Amino acid sequence: MSYKSIISKVMLMIMIIALVSSVVLSSCTKAGTEEAATTTEAATTATEAVPAEAVTLEVAVEQPEYEAQCEAIWQVFLDDNPNITMEFSSYNEDELPALAARIAGGDPLDIDERRYATADNYEQWVNLLDIDFQYWDNFGYDAKYAWGELRGVPDYCPIIWPFAGILASFVYDAGAMEAAGIDMSNLTTWDAVDAMLAELKVYVDQDPTLEYVISTGNHPWCWPVMLANPIMTSLDADAQDKLFKLVSGETAWTNMDENENPMVLFFKWLKDYYDKGYFPKNFWEVTWDDYEAGLVAGTSILTIHGPWIWDKLETANPEIQLSGFPFPPNSEGICIALPPDVLSEGVATGIYSDPNRTDAETEAVIKAFNWFHSPETVKMRCEALNKVPNYDLSSVGGADLVGSQYLSINKAIEDGKFGDATLDSGILGLDKGDKWYKEGEPSVKLGDDIMALWGQYLSEEITLEELMATYQQRWENAYDVE
């Protein structure tokens, strides 16, 4: 036997011994921990009255950006319920497939603050109609049945949401605009906005520190849903009704009459602004994170976005003076915010179904869920996260909102700063077609590939007619209208 084969045998023995040892050691450690826990429990029992059963709940917070605030809110509940502990996690859009796989694998969380429930996966959520939930009447929408009606799933309520929908608007650095000498008042018509943008373009072109007039990037939801809808409704007061006609098949997507097809009106507006150089070149290839990073770095002093950018800009630069204005009110004086997330996006808070949940855990989850939606907690959440409530907070004196977007847009509209404009947040036209949508099919509402199509049109690889023909094809494939 050669020395090499002896060495290989010795190494094999060493590896096997190491493997067995590690298994034995980890087992001993776990047993030791369990023994220690049992001892502690016994000591507690000896000196105090029998406490409620200790349970641990897993909670996914709303968004990674608000993880700290969400955990702080839950800590108030935990302080009053010492038998309950919580393990927190957060998931951004890229991590959702991993969460879905975990749930499919039979290891769900307990409470998820903000997640999708669709007609395809709603059974992974507890039907809230079956639990003792105390605050249905506080919500500003039909919290029990609205989700189900929109998605053709009657008598099932998987998720609920106490906040108003997302408001998108123009957002700008007021200090920088003043320094540029650009008057940002009275931007209540598209003519006024166009004049301001033309003036801003001249300024940007001669300022080497600025790159773009309106900074933006690619997002599969932000552009097609959050921005396109208020812009369309601003351009055409009947846009949402006409969008419903598109999704119900009453109007063909290939109808190129902009008076009947608000998508045509929107794409013409978008192309006009792109050709004028207001948007970055090939912005549909710029990641949303890169766009936001560029904005924070000062490549532009104007953008169009939702609520989060206000927080991000102010966090990056506490000295910045942010302001904004809504997309101009339409002919009926209406600006729109999206409807509550639960109805538009289909995201909200729910309890995952778990057949292995013990009675004590179930009791704790329902208690936590109720607390999370009580007036006192919703007020706390509104104020911590700068969210406008869609919930009756009169019993706790309303929410004291101080967020920049709320003050600059929502409150400013209420105070008449934008003339007679009012803010509406009804169900979007395309969302009314969700009950006919075949889950998973390339959509006409949103998606990565939607922006790629827009890019082809804006870069003139395809015509507007061809773009709308693609939308028609996608609609025919994805919708089963009854």
Added chain:
Amino acid sequence: MKNKFEKISEILFVSPQFILYLLFTIIPFLMIIPFMFTNMVSVDSNTYNFIGFGNFKEIFGPIYLPNFSEVVSRTALFTFFNYLTVFIFGLTLALILYEKVIRAQKAFTIVIYLPYVIAGLAAGMFLPLLFHPDTGSLNLLLEKIGLIDDPIDIKTNLATMITLPILVGWRYAGYNMAIFLVGLSSIPRETIEAAEIDGASYFQRLIHVYLPQMVPFIMLATISCLIGSFGIFDEAVGMGGLAGNRNSELFALYLYRLGVASQVSKIGTFSIGMAASFIVNIPLAAIAISLLRWQRRIQY
């Protein structure tokens, strides 16, 4: 003649990797085959039904076929360029080591292998960061010194098709170098010396002596490159494949967006993604098997 203990030792050495391969590659692959014939939307779908070959018909239909064929073509082109880098980097570096051109052999080997331990995502993000239109250091520098007027766009079709294979080739240079080095080491010295005595130039020895005797290792590198190219994910993500840069959307990324991605990013269903994977990977496997058979015929 191996004794029983040696055979058991060999099996035990191979077992951990084989068990992992079985558990995380072979068995999952077999398990998902039935799902290709259903309408399962997502891994967390409530219900799904048997639909026969419906998913395969959809992939070849007007909604999916344009994207599907574009992605497969793009990946095939990438595979071709990536294959060139296998030889440009891998074989060249192996020859440098084999012919002892460089004295510090171990240090050289470590330096060549280092890119392999860098995360693919980090490697892929490197270029877009350097060439970011607003904040990229290289673009800013080149603009500052007046070499360019506008920032270089690293995400164009041409730029991506040049940089991505080079990036991947650079990362896997050490891996391919090792394969070719083993091949070179297996060549009997007598054949090389005989060629030298007969007056063959280095290039002639390379073509007529080295490469013919390295066929099994060239095949191994070829099959690795072929299968690996269709599985490239991290580097393509880093180059923006999931965020607007369609030019770096290679096949693995397309499968992810088709079947697995989150609600807003998905462009299909889980079962369609599995069917698309089957359509491409089965022919790939057939090509790999054919190459191996051909190699056995021509090897000497």
